[in-house]
Amino acid sequence: MLRIAVVLLWLLAAATAWWTAPRQQSYEQATAAVTAGRVTAYQWGDHWDDGSAQRWFGDYSLQSSGTPGPIFAWRTPDARWHWTDTGGVVVPVDATDAADDQQYAGPGAAALTRELKAAGLDDADSDVVLPTAVVAIATVLGLLLLGVLIAGPAPRLGTRWYWFWVITVVPYGLGLLVWVAREHPWSRSAAVELAPDGTPRRDRGFLGLGVGLLSALVISVAVVLLRGALGDTWLPHPG
Structure with missing residues (x-):
């Protein structure tokens, strides 16, 4: 149920941020x-x-x-x-x-x-900011991330540092969804892979940083191409 709640919270925050984007x-x-x-x-x-x-x-x-x-x-x-x-x-x-x-x-x-x-609106000035609900959800998800990575059971596919970089560097929280979908304790199918010497083989932090940076580049290019095809209405980008 917590896994489903994480995904629903992400969807709610993402939809709200998209709706209110300038x-x-x-x-x-x-x-x-x-x-x-x-x-x-x-x-x-x-x-x-x-x-x-x-x-x-x-x-x-x-x-x-x-x-x-x-x-x-x-x-x-x-x-x-x-x-x-x-x-x-x-x-x-x-x-x-x-x-x-x-x-x-x-x-x-x-x-x-x-x-x-x-129109009597000269005193209605206010900063363009994310809705409070989006900020609150992002805070909750961030605290949950830290809590599970630090105090939760050890991940099986990658080290804690690997998932930390993937989750924080990949844009739009997509790394969070990958973590929830693939890694222990969220996924029951996540299994430890053993090296020939019998030691656990897990992806390390430097690889996670590289994966995050490469994913950010690929996603950024994809968003630019989609924005050119779909326009500002579907993929808003002020500037």
């Missing part, structure tokens, strides 16, 4: 969402930091150097995040707005800020 939309769609009051939170920034995007469930953050824009991210009532680049957007600006527009990354950002104020 997806790009047009400037017109952003303006329409603001004027319709379909914005529950928003954040300004100038670039996406996806250095930690290969963690178990992704972790994109919007960074800002101080001036609002040009990137505008907003959350809708269905808990989904969207974003648009206001740079290069041409909007009509009169003389009374020209001075205020200098506070923003461009006229598009300034015009969108005025729409936020008109």
Whole structure:
């Protein structure tokens, strides 16, 4: 039952992270969402930091150097995040707005800020973060991983260090699923393989690190190719 619970928790966190991952939309769609009051939170920034995007469930953050824009991210009532680049957007600006527009990354950002104020949403600013449920599940799975690897029965197919590297380095928590599917105590079919001298033969930590790094490379390339074929809707990647 615990094995099934681990897989279900992973599926729940992965689905939630995918649902809420920021997806790009047009400037017109952003303006329409603001004027319709379909914005529950928003954040300004100038670039996406996806250095930690290969963690178990992704972790994109919007960074800002101080001036609002040009990137505008907003959350809708269905808990989904969207974003648009206001740079290069041409909007009509009169003389009374020209001075205020200098506070923003461009006229598009300034015009969108005025729409936020008109809709009473100017105080709804919030950071783009993973949902609390995803963070909580990742914490629980991480603690379970450490507990079983450190205090649990010895694994049979690989050493504890082997599985530690596979689980932590392989992206999106896929290494965790492999561990649960193949290794003792989760899998009853996991058996110790003996070397010719009769000593247990298990995969070592350095091999686990190599497997993790190679898997990360292969998965990253596959994701890029699939994103090109399926688009941002199915495989979101801010930036």
